[in-house]
Amino acid sequence: MTASTPASTLTGPRLRVAPSPTGDPHVGTAYMSMFDLAYARQQGGQFVLRIEDTDRKRLVEGAEEQVYDTLHWLGLDWDEGPDKGGPFAPYRQSERLETYQPYVDRLLAEGKAYHCWCSAERLTQMRERQQKLKQATGYDRLCLGKTREERAELPGFTQTPVVRMLVPEDVDLTWDDLVMGRSSAPRPDDQVILKADGFPTYHLAVVVDDHEMGITHVVRGQDWMSSTPKHTLLYQMLGLEPPKFAHMPQLLESGKKKISKRRNPWARLTWFREQGYLPEALVNFLALQCYPPIVEADGSEREIFTFADFTERFQWDKVKRAGAIFNLDKLEWLNGQYIRALDVDDLADRIVAHLRRVGVIEGEPTDEQLALLRAATPLVQERMQLLSEAEGMLAFLLVADEDVLVEDDAVASLKGDPAQVLDAALPALESLDSWAADDIQAALRAAIVDGLGIKPRLAFGPLRVGITGRRVSPPLFESMEILGRESTLARLRSFRATL
Template identity: 40%
Template sequence: MGGIGISLSRRPIWSTVYCSLRKPQTHRVWFSCSSKLSANPDRQAREAKLKLPDHPCRTRFAPSPTGYLHLGSLRTALFNYLLAKATGGQFILRIEDTDQNRLVQDAEEKLYQDLKWSGLSWDEGPDVNGPHGTYRQSERLHLYHKHAQTLIEQGKAYRCFCAPEVLEEHKQIQNEAGQPTLYPGTCLHLSAEESNSRAAKGETFAIRFKSSKTPTVIQDIVYGNYRKKDPEDDYIIIKRDGFPTYHFANVVDDKDMKITHVIRGAEWLISTPKHVELYNAFGWQPPQFAHLGLLVDAQRQKLSKRHLGVNMSWYQDRYILPETLLNFVSLLGWRGRDASGGKKPGGNGDVMTLQDMIDNFNLKFSKGDIIVSLSKLSFLQKEHLKRLSSQLESNPTRLLQLKESLLVPFLTKLNEIAPTSKLLGDPIPNPEILSNTNYLSEIFKTIIKANEQGPEVSDQEKFDSTFHALKYLFYSIPDSVLKEELLSNMQFKSVTLLDEPSTLTDAMQYLVQEIENIPSENWNKDAISRVLTERKSAIGFVKADDESGTVTKNTWKFCRWVMLAGEEGFSIPSSMEVLGREETMKRLMAAKAVAVARETDK
């Protein structure tokens, strides 16, 4: 699998970054930079700007609980996290819930769950004590009002008493006339006395910032100097409901929380002059900004909630490892490099753990839209599974991580379908399987081995197939499933036992006796394996389509039918150990009963 290719135009404004080997196509322009302002500095200065600061950085991820964590917001969180950790700084989680009308009830709690699932933890946040809390904007209104009042007193902001319907009518008139829909300045020239009097009488108002008459130039780590063509309108900083707008709250919060760097999507670049103008009005030093290219599909359309692979649940449902997803996201506009500027030492430069990303992080982000192709995901998943397979014995923490990211989601889905599924019997009360490191290791070795082999295939198909074979470790096998498997996939003309013609019933009775002879105190996969290996040729059969009458000796095949209804993957001695002696004997007796019924019906 190849790496990431980058295509830049001669005068790049939006270039195209691919996460696959597709041929780059034309890019799309949605803002402009002055050629004078965007002239490239010399290479040495540019490289210096992209290196990590020599001081601890404070970064933040500030989502709004109006929706769920998606690919783009995870990328934003990751890069802010990496910068903080790479410099020995702090990563802050802040909830921006000022848009009260659009809040989704469980979005905040789901956000915490998804971030923790991904492996990103925060040093300060709503659920973590910190010196700059509270970290939920709806609980910081007093701070915004205080700073807004300061701007009013300094003549840098003013109250706006205009009714929304009046402003909307003005906006429609301007639109129809082909004019910019700017605020008409109705309340700009109100005297302080009149403004204070109307406010004191309880008249509802918003607060507007008095913008500069000339465009503000901002510095961006990715896009260099940026300036909009026209100055900003007098925009609202405090809404009529008393809540701040995003533009105002994030500036006040970033200053109060001592944020040094803001890494966010390029859709916010066009708003950054507003933010810098606010910093200037307060006399504050702005943080450094780095804007990331938009994530788009193959048609250059911004990824929306309708696209597959946008929401975290899409990856979790497909058993994608958290480290695989973080690795995939890290390649969307950034490339891990070592100190010399080359690929990180050892192996494929695209395959990185979270620690690898921290160790190699820098501020070298690609300009332009980034086309998201999921083709890289399968390759990364396979590589991370391969790496994990060598760590299972020595690192119990890895087992617990795999349990949470792979086994728990599988069991959740299994438990949801079990009540109506004809493929599943009763649940098996076996809590030890989820706590015994030996059992967990055996399960994940099976999964990893299955997914390391073969050509590139869908992770969904691969994992669904592998996990499908594990279902009978948690649920009993219905007699109907055993019978169907016997008729459909274990077709044979006759059975032999100890080289003599026999019946399936006698063969099952033989297995019952041999397994029953294993003492309870010796019930483990090694003892079970010895017994079955010594008897691997005891049971034989002639295939239904074999005219020669050749006997295939394969006791294991019958054991797999008994224990897992023929499902491939998990080893038979391990499944017997995991299920325990009692459940194993139940399945042997159930299989014998099916065999008796089959031969009785003939």
């Protein structure tokens, strides 16, 4: 081993998540991390973050930092990783190349692996021929047992070889899975374990790294089950103790296909933050995708629970085996429940942070902006499902009176004679001694509903549009109180001038 701490001296389970920095983190990274962390915390073990960056062609600049940022946002914090270090550093595969080569050399020396000089063109032709003949696809072992010189005399030769593992005919294809029970997968062909560029493939690197880092439990999606015989075989070839495997049900879109960042924007973990979901709501939702709700003493089920609740009661045998449809309507409802349960000051802070993130507030908010938003938060808390809804509901408080943008559809929605309504409202408001919501409402009802005979549901639309620029807003009279006398009157006069 290359690490300074022998894995045999560790106590408690060790679990890891190992994303590839090839773009926005996938929501599945958080999904697996949640189970890793829950079990590690419950059992007094460790949760490790490892970056698998051996596919150099697909690396995306900044993607690794996004992994750190989104997992921290969700509260799924790790004990060891590239950013934290630990006894088994480095935790970035590209920095561990010297670790893999001795394992490859050993497999070659023992005849459990061999060099393959087949060109990409030759392998493509081989697969096409197999498919045409309706044969099982897989490497045909043209290079097995041949020296470089012998292989060079045959077609489809390339100068730089890869290394393939030699899969025996009697390879064991079964294992006991923590989630799926006794499981099996099809027989693999001779997998490439070392690429021509000297980087290991996923199959070798994951086995070596998990062994060297003392990983005891591997949690991954059911789509990786076909790879498990390859990995257990490598453990056997190298004389290593394999970890326990837990293959989780997949997250599915409505068509029951595995969610994909190409088809589903919400497969990107960053999307949830952009849309204004709360991290604790998303973690709760992900747990419900394949785990039952909490059953109370009276037999009722509770779907809303904390990560601590989930950790305390977690058991592998309760994980559902079937994939779950990713229901965004359910997530939005759940998010609304969390928003309404927040302390008002906490929600105000989150709204401010979201508005800064999306650029509605540029830089540090002023004391006046903070005061306005804190005062308005109770008005919108019961109406919000997502933090992003605050952008439309509260943005009118953050712009100068002369910069209020009145939306065309808001003007088009007005019935009757909005100019007449404003002509009645302005003097009623100007004569008010008290600028409190109840007094504002009483004065406007007297002037418009009683004075003009306009029904209440139509009476106040022009004021709402003039003050906020939108058809829908927080409660009107409370909004006017928060906005203040001068700004309210200035906006209504400006809007009246456009009619």
